[in-house]
Amino acid sequence: MKKSTRNTLLAALAILVGLGGAIAAIETSGHGFTGVARDRAEDANAMRLETVGMALTAHYLREGRYPEALTDLAEPALRPADLVDSWGNALRYVHLGPRSFDLCSAGADGAFGTADDLCENRRPASARSR
Numbered sequence: 594m595k596k597s598t599r600n601t602l603l604a605a606l607a608i609l610v611g612l613g614g615a616i617a618a619i620e621t622s623g624h625g626f627t628g629v630a631r632d633r634a635e636d637a638n639a640m641r642l643e644t645v646g647m648a649l650t651a652h653y654l655r656e657g658r659y660p661e662a663l664t665d666l667a668e669p670a671l672r673p674a675d676l677v678d679s680w681g682n683a684l685r686y687v688h689l690g691p692r693s694f695d696l697c698s699a700g701a702d703g704a705f706g707t708a709d710d711l712c713e714n715r716r717p718a719s720a721r722s723r
Contacts, residue, residue, distance in 0.1 A: 634679040638698050638711055645675055645684065646696055646713040658691035659715070678711075692717045 653659050663686045678698035687695040693716045700709030
């Protein structure tokens with residue numbers, strides 16, 4: 594075997610061993626690749642809720658009330674994809690009155706009312722202090 598070929602193979606082997614060590618470190622850190630993917634999906638989900646929440650606030654500032662339904666938003670910045678969570682489930686919007694709403698994602702399990710739900714809420718200051 595030529596010396597240059599052997600050196601190339603040794604370098605490739607060293608890279609593979611290094612990658613294997615990095616993968617092992619990630620997996621034993623408690624996050625793992627599935628944990629990292631889940632964290633990214635949750636982060637994207639939080640950003641999506643914030644984006645829709647800002648569109649709802651813009652509607653409130655224009656109209657003096659929150660819309661009855663998400664479909665009532667006249668926001669060109671919102672796309673249909675913004676109205677589903679990172680797992681493909683429709684966001685749940687509950688209009689609680691002219692000055693309040695709940696906007697929730699069911700989370701990875703797809704079921705509302707469980708620990709992985711993520712919600713954005715708006716309430717008048719007087720309702721929050723009770």
